[in-house]
Amino acid sequence: MTSTDSDSQLKIIHGEAGYILEDVPHFSDYIPNLPTYPNPLRSNPAYSVVKQYFVHMDDTVPQKVQSVSIYSGDLSKENRMKTVDLFRIYQEFSINKVVVHKDSPRGVHFRRAGPRQKVYFNSDDVHACIVTCGGLCPGLNTVIREIVCGLSYMYGVNKVLGIDGGYRGFYSKNTISLTPKVVNDIHKRGGTILGTSRGGHDTGKIVDSIQDRGINQVYIIGGDGTQRGASVIYEEVRRRGLKVAIAGIPKTIDNDIPVIDKSFGFDTAVEEAQRAINAAHVESESIENGIGVVKLMGRYSGFIAMYATLASRDVDCCLIPESPFYLEGKGGLFEFIDKRLKENGHMVIVIAEGAGQDLLTESMQAMDQKDASGNKLLQDVGLWISHKIKSSIFIWDLKDPTYMIRAVPSNASDNVYCTLLAQSAVHGAMAGYSGFTVGLVNGRHTYIPFNRITERQNKVVITDRMWARLLSSTNQPSFLSPKDLDEAKKAEQPPTQLLEGNNSNDVDEAEKKEQPPTQLLEGDNFEDDQESGGNHADNSIKTEN
Numbered sequence: 305m306t307s308t309d310s311d312s313q314l315k316i317i318h319g320e321a322g323y324i325l326e327d328v329p330h331f332s333d334y335i336p337n338l339p340t341y342p343n344p345l346r347s348n349p350a351y352s353v354v355k356q357y358f359v360h361m362d363d364t365v366p367q368k369v370q371s372v373s374i375y376s377g378d379l380s381k382e383n384r385m386k387t388v389d390l391f392r393i394y395q396e397f398s399i400n401k402v403v404v405h406k407d408s409p410r411g412v413h414f415r416r417a418g419p420r421q422k423v424y425f426n427s428d429d430v431h432a433c434i435v436t437c438g439g440l441c442p443g444l445n446t447v448i449r450e451i452v453c454g455l456s457y458m459y460g461v462n463k464v465l466g467i468d469g470g471y472r473g474f475y476s477k478n479t480i481s482l483t484p485k486v487v488n489d490i491h492k493r494g495g496t497i498l499g500t501s502r503g504g505h506d507t508g509k510i511v512d513s514i515q516d517r518g519i520n521q522v523y524i525i526g527g528d529g530t531q532r533g534a535s536v537i538y539e540e541v542r543r544r545g546l547k548v549a550i551a552g553i554p555k556t557i558d559n560d561i562p563v564i565d566k567s568f569g570f571d572t573a574v575e576e577a578q579r580a581i582n583a584a585h586v587e588s589e590s591i592e593n594g595i596g597v598v599k600l601m602g603r604y605s606g607f608i609a610m611y612a613t614l615a616s617r618d619v620d621c622c623l624i625p626e627s628p629f630y631l632e633g634k635g636g637l638f639e640f641i642d643k644r645l646k647e648n649g650h651m652v653i654v655i656a657e658g659a660g661q662d663l664l665t666e667s668m669q670a671m672d673q674k675d676a677s678g679n680k681l682l683q684d685v686g687l688w689i690s691h692k693i694k695s696s697i698f699i700w701d702l703k704d705p706t707y708m709i710r711a712v713p714s715n716a717s718d719n720v721y722c723t724l725l726a727q728s729a730v731h732g733a734m735a736g737y738s739g740f741t742v743g744l745v746n747g748r749h750t751y752i753p754f755n756r757i758t759e760r761q762n763k764v765v766i767t768d769r770m771w772a773r774l775l776s777s778t779n780q781p782s783f784l785s786p787k788d789l790d791e792a793k794k795a796e797q798p799p800t801q802l803l804e805g806n807n808s809n810d811v812d813e814a815e816k817k818e819q820p821p822t823q824l825l826e827g828d829n830f831e832d833d834q835e836s837g838g839n840h841a842d843n844s845i846k847t848e849n
């Protein structure tokens with residue numbers, strides 16, 4: 305038996321045994337008797353041969369994978385056989401359970417993304433538009449390109465408009481016509497060919513413009529602010545009873561969007577940060593007692609700093625917004641700098657721009673300014689900490705690559721990731737879903753309700769193993785008092801899904817049984833670990849969407 309609670313955006317389906325599907329809205333929720341059409345991909349030579357290409361209407365993806373630990377202490381021959389059988393059972397179970405139906409056990413699930421047998425648009429009738437909003441991020445152009453090409457090559461859609469300069473472009477600028485030819489090379493460039501902006505958001509005018517232009521699919525690429533805006537646009541579209549699909553593609557370089565495994569562009573940003581860290585390392589090594597300070601992006605979340613530090617191995621100390629620190633006295637930063645300089649003669653400090661903001665406001669005049677979108681403007685922690693170090697220790701060198709890491713084109717793995725996100729969005733809109741955002745959950749592409757990705761921010765959990773790995777790799781002090789630790793524990797959020805090591809979930813691959821069943825019996829319950837971002841893209845990106 306299932307039950308459904310639904311309002312315009314909250315569509316929750318309860319199954320037996322505590323199964324919950326946090327579903328996304330569909331045209332059929334508010335427009336009756338809409339015609340459907342066979343998916344044109346059925347006759348597309350590239351896709352028609354793919355086994356199980358279409359997503360089953362009941363396929364969902366658990367937000368959290370429930371892992372099982374199997375331990376056999378007795379290694380007699382008979383029990384070894386049993387262990388091997390258990391291996392197989394567990395392997396199949398753990399692989400197949402990533403896509404499940406509503407008779408599955410407890411927990412929150414999201415609808416699986418991908419092409420459906422039936423679509424709710426005749427290709428010739430589709431009039432799509434794409435808008436990019438908020439800060440830049442590597443991969444924006446790839447997402448734009450792949451929406452245009454996906455619509456054209458998979459669904460035969462040829463009317464796609466680019467909205468110039470973010471939300472306000474809907475009502476204050478001319479549109480740009482986007483064809484596969486126009487977007488052919490754009491993934492090789494950083495930024496967004498459409499331009500972007502913060503602020504300037506008027507929902508009524510945006511929906512008027514959508515209606516006036518006859519647009520029926522809107523692809524909105526942007527961060528938490530943008531997705532909040534998209535949610536309000538969807539409400540207005542629905543209130544007016546329009547058959548317009550509103551599809552979000554979440555963007556944030558800081559990787560602070562919850563629920564999803566990681567955001568596109570994050571890998572590229574971490575890679576680019578390596579260049580700045582390398583430079584700071586070379587500079588600091590070349591002079592006696594040289595200190596390189598590298599400020600990286602991360603307004604509220606220190607993921608870029610954490611992963612850049614872990615990747616580099618040249619960093620002596622990483623400071624992030626989630627982990628308070630102090631400068632003077634026993635166990636403070638200066639004491640550590642002193643120690644490290646005595647040991648090594650140089651050091652590199654990576655600091656996320658949102659770190660230590662409380663210390664800055666203590667020592668500088670409180671600044672309460674906001675940007676056009678209402679985001680708090682931060683004070684320059686890189687400059688501040690460099691001056692502080694300079695006044696206590698004599699030599700320093702500051703590298704500030706803050707903007708450099710987001711202005712570059714996306715790397716290979718982000719390019720593939722962006723392609724799949726864009727295609728998921730296109731499949732979802734064509735299938736009649738609206739008011740959803742796409743996202744990778746447990747290595748599977750899903751449709752997520754807007755409220756789930758805007759309700760909180762994803763942050764580094766400093767009581768988690770990933771931060772512990774960082775602390776042990778840099779051998780820096782944690783700077784935490786027992787009170788800080790207590791607060792950190794209280795503030796613990798459910799971590800974003802992680803995919804550690806070889807966690808391939810591909811059912812077809814499993815059927816071939818080619819993978820060695822490594823890790824499956826380790827009893828390493830990595831559910832409670834945090835590996836959002838960084839290094840699992842290759843494992844998690846699936847090609848079947």
Ligand SMILES: Nc1ncnc2c1ncn2[C@@H]1O[C@H](COP(=O)(O)OP(=O)(O)O)[C@@H](O)[C@H]1O
Binds near residue numbers: 526532
């Ligand atoms: N709470 C909100 N409700 C509706 N629209 C919003 C909201 N916050 C931001 N926006 C709009 O979303 C756009 C981008 O927001 P911003 O915070 O600058 O970037 P990001 O989307 O990267 O978080 C802006 O045009 C802004 O007006």
Ligand SMILES: O=P(O)(O)OC[C@H]1O[C@](O)(COP(=O)(O)O)[C@@H](O)[C@@H]1O
Binds near residue numbers: 440528556558602657
């Ligand atoms: O100077 P801008 O464009 O306002 O952007 C700066 C901010 O954007 C961020 O990159 C976060 O933005 P996104 O989450 O939208 O990518 C912060 O790290 C940074 O403080």
Ligand SMILES: [Mg+2]
Binds near residue numbers: 528529
């Ligand atoms: Mg934001």
